[in-house]
Amino acid sequence: MATVEASSSDGKGQGVETSVTYYRLEEVAKRSSSKEIWLVIHGRVYDVTRFLEEHPGGEEVLLEQAGVDASESFEDVGHSSDAREMLQQYYIGDVHPCDLKTEHNSKDTPTNNACKSCWSYWVFPIIGAILLGFLYRYYTSESRSS
Numbered sequence: 335m336a337t338v339e340a341s342s343s344d345g346k347g348q349g350v351e352t353s354v355t356y357y358r359l360e361e362v363a364k365r366s367s368s369k370e371i372w373l374v375i376h377g378r379v380y381d382v383t384r385f386l387e388e389h390p391g392g393e394e395v396l397l398e399q400a401g402v403d404a405s406e407s408f409e410d411v412g413h414s415s416d417a418r419e420m421l422q423q424y425y426i427g428d429v430h431p432c433d434l435k436t437e438h439n440s441k442d443t444p445t446n447n448a449c450k451s452c453w454s455y456w457v458f459p460i461i462g463a464i465l466l467g468f469l470y471r472y473y474t475s476e477s478r479s480s
């Protein structure tokens with residue numbers, strides 16, 4: 335779990351402190367017993383433990399989706415806008431960026447743009463520095479021999 339603090343303006347010139355808690359999918363997966371049920375809908379993590387008995391669609395369906403990404407099942411049912419508003423009561427945080435799936439490939443391979451780009455921050459500069467080193471050696475040896 336990771337908590338990230340962010341500041342934003344509330345439109346009245348006052349700063350508002352907001353914090354987002356990020357959860358890894360493996361953490362969510364551990365919360366899949368009838369004692370504690372978390373699930374993921376559209377990249378957001380919900381603790382639906384106290385909603386289990388109240389869910390109009392029954393507790394069985396929530397138990398089936400416990401600890402996993404329930405976005406597809408949630409959408410398949412065609413939940414009303416009231417149901418979507420209810421979600422907010424159970425929101426506890428976001429899926430960690432490293433576990434987010436890309437929209438066009440959300441079925442299987444979990445890829446992550448944020449994490450993919452991490453390595454490019456240092457790999458490309460290193461390759462560039464090596465190339466520059468070679469060029470420098472090449473030109474200095476050329477000028478020495480001529």
Ligand code: HEM
Pocket residue numbers: 373380382385389390391392395396399404407408411412413414415416417418420421424
């Ligand atoms: C926190 C998450 C959820 C909330 C707040 C929620 C809320 C609701 C609400 C308010 C209804 C009544 C109908 C409506 O207003 O749309 C409903 C029905 C239903 N829900 Fe959910 N739901 C959640 C998650 C899920 C999930 C993950 C499934 C998985 C399949 C599911 C399956 C159903 C089914 C089958 C019905 C009955 C639909 C019907 O009778 O036509 N729900 N839900």
